[in-house]
Amino acid sequence: MISRTIQQIIPAQRINMGGHLLDQPLPSHNIDQIDPFLLIHHWDKPILAGGNQKELGVGPHPHRGFSPVTFIFKGSVRHQDSIGNNVVVSGGGTQWMHAGKGIVHSERPGLDLVKNGGEQEFIQFWVNTPGKYKMEAPYYLPLTAEQTPRVKKENALIGVVAGDFEGVQGPAKTYSPQTLLRVYAKSNTRLEIPLPKHYNTLLYLLNGSLSVQGEKIASKTMIWYKNDGDCLNIEVNEDSQFIVLSGEPIGEPVVSYGPFVMNNNEELQQAVSDFQNGKMGKLVETFDE
Numbered sequence: 001m002i003s004r005t006i007q008q009i010i011p012a013q014r015i016n017m018g019g020h021l022l023d024q025p026l027p028s029h030n031i032d033q034i035d036p037f038l039l040i041h042h043w044d045k046p047i048l049a050g051g052n053q054k055e056l057g058v059g060p061h062p063h064r065g066f067s068p069v070t071f072i073f074k075g076s077v078r079h080q081d082s083i084g085n086n087v088v089v090s091g092g093g094t095q096w097m098h099a100g101k102g103i104v105h106s107e108r109p110g111l112d113l114v115k116n117g118g119e120q121e122f123i124q125f126w127v128n129t130p131g132k133y134k135m136e137a138p139y140y141l142p143l144t145a146e147q148t149p150r151v152k153k154e155n156a157l158i159g160v161v162a163g164d165f166e167g168v169q170g171p172a173k174t175y176s177p178q179t180l181l182r183v184y185a186k187s188n189t190r191l192e193i194p195l196p197k198h199y200n201t202l203l204y205l206l207n208g209s210l211s212v213q214g215e216k217i218a219s220k221t222m223i224w225y226k227n228d229g230d231c232l233n234i235e236v237n238e239d240s241q242f243i244v245l246s247g248e249p250i251g252e253p254v255v256s257y258g259p260f261v262m263n264n265n266e267e268l269q270q271a272v273s274d275f276q277n278g279k280m281g282k283l284v285e286t287f288d289e
Contacts, residue, residue, distance in 0.1 A: 001194060004201065004229035006213055012042060012204075012220040018058070021045070025204055025222035026125075034200050034224060035249040036176055038066065038126040038261065042206065042220065047075065047109050049117030053287050057108030060283040062275045063099035065134040065261040067127040067174075070095040071161070071182050071243060073206065075120035076110030082281025085140045092145025094161050094182075096172040098129070100138035102271070102280030111288050123206070123243060130250050131263045133175040141172055148182075156185035156236070158193075163246075166194070178247035189236040193244060201225045201246040203232065208240025 010031070012023035023042040026034065047056065057077070070077060076090040081097070082104040089095050090110070097105065109120060143161070149168045151158040158165065162172040163179030170180065179195055185208075195201055203212075203223045210217040212234055217223060225232065232244070253263050260271040274280060 001192065001231040002229035003231055003233040004225040004227070006215065006223055007226045008224045009215060009217065010222045010224060011218075012222065017041065023220050025220075026202070031224070033128070033254060034202055035251065036128040036178070036247045037200070037202065037245050038128055038254070038256070040123065040125045040204060040222070042123050042204070044121045044206075047113050047117055047120045049115065051114050053078075053108055053111060053114045054285075056114060058106060060104050060106045060285065061259055062102060062104045062280045063097070063259045064102045064271045064274075064280065065099060066129050067096065067098045069097070069125055069127060069172075069180075070107070071123045073121040073123070073241065075113050075118055075122070077122060078108045078110050079105060079140065079142070080283060080285050081105035081140060082283045083138060083140065086286070087140075087142045089142050089144065092148070094143040094148065094172070096141040096143065096161070098136070098139050098173070098175070100129075100133075101135040102274060103138040104281050104283040106283060106285055121206070123204070125245060126261070127174070127178070127247070128250055128254060128261060129175045131252055134262065139173075143171060147171065154185075154191055155189040156183055156191055158183050174247075176248055176250055179244070180246070181244040183242050183244065185236040185240050187236055187238050191232070191234040191236065193232040193234070194230060195232065195244075195246045196248070197227060197230045198248060199246040200227065200249050201232070201244065203242055203244050205240060205242040208242070209237040210240055210242070211235040211237055
């Protein structure tokens with residue numbers, strides 16, 4: 001197999017998102033997107049015991065036209081939405097939501113985490129949807145760690161969330177061809193990860209240390225690969241966790257405004273109007289005490 005080479009190494013930037021400090025590798029450095037991937041946010045901050053669930057996380061907000069996906073590594077996230085879902089997903093699990101024509105949801109730490117405190121770490125990334133599917137009905141898929149198919153490879157465990165990886169099919173439904181992986185690898189491991197050559201591909205390292213083509217990659221760093229090979233070759237220097245996002249480019253115009261991602265300004269204005277007029281549904285959160 002032919003190993004892909006590095007296009008760019010991008011350390012995450014620390015940003016303030018609505019009062020929350022988090023790490024953002026994408027968009028960054030004049031890179032608006034790596035089609036079909038629009039955004040990556042990395043939250044890694046403990047939750048203090050004895051807080052109020054109503055005041056933590058992110059309250060009700062809308063989305064249209066793409067899939068916001070959350071990989072939870074530590075702690076828990078409670079998802080409620082306007083189509084009736086109310087689910088807590090814990091470490092090792094995934095929240096997959098296709099916003100479609102519109103959905104309102106909230107994302108808050110689970111009650112046990114709020115009461116007792118503890119580590120909270122997750123990645124949220126946004127995957128664009130082709131124009132012909134943007135106005136489909138929304139759906140939500142929670143996956144536990146146990147429901148995530150895994151491939152054992154060398155001294156690594158690879159969770160397959162979407163797409164086909166070495167004959168294992170991920171359960172999440174995508175609207176364009178993708179392979180989305182979450183990887184835990186022990187130190188002194190050499191990994192070869194096969195991927196279609198025409199897929200745009202990035203790797204984001206949460207923690208640990210890797211070497212790629214002689215370049216040492218530190219934690220909270222993204223590698224954007226060239227489309228010049230059919231596999232990733234990785235040396236794991238320390239126990240590491242990373243994600244691999246790989247997908248066929250959609251190749252359509254992207255116009256976004258906050259939580260809406262459409263193909264043109266007219267569609268964007270319609271999305272704002274539809275939300276303001278209640279056409280994306282309404283979420284009245286409930287809270288356990």
